[in-house]
């Protein structure tokens with residue numbers, strides 16, 4: 278068997294390809310950003326063709342850097358930004374419209390209409406999700422209703438839908454020349470269209486959005502030999518490699534953090550934050566604003582479920598300080614700026630740029646900076662931004678405890694923001710629980726590599742994967758209970774100020 282496994286991580290801001298060895302060590306990587314298209318307030322799009330071109334480039338350059346070829350890869354895994362929606366013509370390979378990104382709020386009226394006429398309860402129960410702009414169903418409906426010719430083409434099977442996993446897979450397996458149109462249950466569980474118990478598309482849910490079944494990819498397990506075909510010789514790998522793993526990026530990070538037992542959780546800090554708690558084969562229906570989602574389905578084994586707390590804006594609030602306000606020149610500088618002050622100086626920043634996701638689900642909320650006095654400086658705003666990442670995470674930890682009864686004794690973290698040592702210290706202080714970061718911080722790509730490698734016997738058991746996990750650093754709480762309670766009370770008050778800022782009915 279070949280010595281390595283490759284994994285593509287197609288994320289919200291960039292695409293990266295990574296190669297791992299049997300010990301889960303990184304051998305090589307390359308990463309490229311793509312354009313964030315913001316046509317109007319609340320709209321966020323990506324160009325699917327650009328994403329495919331970036332994907333090709335990072336695969337080619339990673340192989341070149343490592344001086345490896347397709348024959349060195351035992352398997353290939355895909356992980357991706359979830360919910361982001363592409364509709365394309367299977368005969369021409371051309372997208373009908375830009376990809377509508379998970380953060381996009383243009384479907385707020387579609388979501389609130391579902392809530393008004395009672396269909397929301399059916400969606401909650403069957404799909405495990407509250408009707409919200411976040412998920413793919415409303416985005417597909419929007420394209421069907423607003424882009425000329427798509428509905429007809431969808432009904433005759435020419436216009437097809439995919440999340441980014443499916444779009445990339447279809448292109449890797451030949452595109453118009455026999456491309457495979459498949460997804461996995463972790464991605465399908467983010468559409469509002471799949472029944473969580475049967476792991477099949479649900480006709481009643483499809484009817485809520487007017488989506489023809491012919492558009493949808495086949496749902497195959499997240500890890501299985503022969504599930505998704507092989508890469509093509511004329512593609513970026515220059516030869517055939519078995520495509521054997523697909524996981525949505527947050528589920529992939531859960532696998533990369535080896536959270537294989539019920540009660541184990543991880544929190545990923547990227548563009549947004551996503552806390553997932555493995556609930557095993559039990560499908561826990563949230564009462565506290567968490568999502569119920571498929572964590573993974575490996576081969577013929579029963580699916581494993583998770584409770585998820587999704588936060589729309591965390592690392593992207595730091596990007597906002599850099600790009601829109603210009604008060605820092607790079608994300609890492611947020612730490613030095615925030616360290617200039619000892620506390621937030623009374624300032625709270627609620628970055629509800631896309632409304633509020635878990636546990637609030639308020640699409641009528643918008644961002645607010647509150648508690649300002651003339652004393653405050655950019656440093657207080659930087660500190661309040663880092664605190665907002667940690668307070669939002671505390672909100673979902675509280676909701677998770679309410680739903681599952683699980684109290685974390687340590688929080689496993691990963692993602693770009695975890696490079697910020699002050700933010701991680703604040704997280705331990707605000708939660709009152711130690712925070713632990715692994716040596717391999719690229720848990721998302723690693724998780725996709727694990728899913729692909731397990732399918733071909735590169736790794737044999739999840740216990741074997743546990744051996745690969747090692748702690749890099751741990752932060753312990755330093756605040757006393759009073760500080761923690763007062764800080765959190767201020768945050769909750771600030772969150773309430775953001776409600777009802779826009780009309781969505």
Ligand SMILES: Nc1ncnc2c1ncn2[C@@H]1O[C@H](COP(=O)(O)OP(=O)(O)O)[C@@H](O)[C@H]1O
Nearest residue numbers: 288290547548592593595608609692693694697
């Ligand atoms: N040192 C840092 N401090 C704060 N935020 C950071 C730091 N480094 C990166 N980030 C943030 O992390 C995010 C990128 O993390 P990454 O895990 O690559 O995200 P994604 O997978 O969502 O694209 C960006 O939003 C960036 O602002």
Ligand SMILES: O=P(O)(O)OC[C@H](O)CO
Nearest residue numbers: 288289358359547548549
């Ligand atoms: O690409 P990321 O890391 O920002 O993750 C995006 C999530 O999958 C959205 O649900």
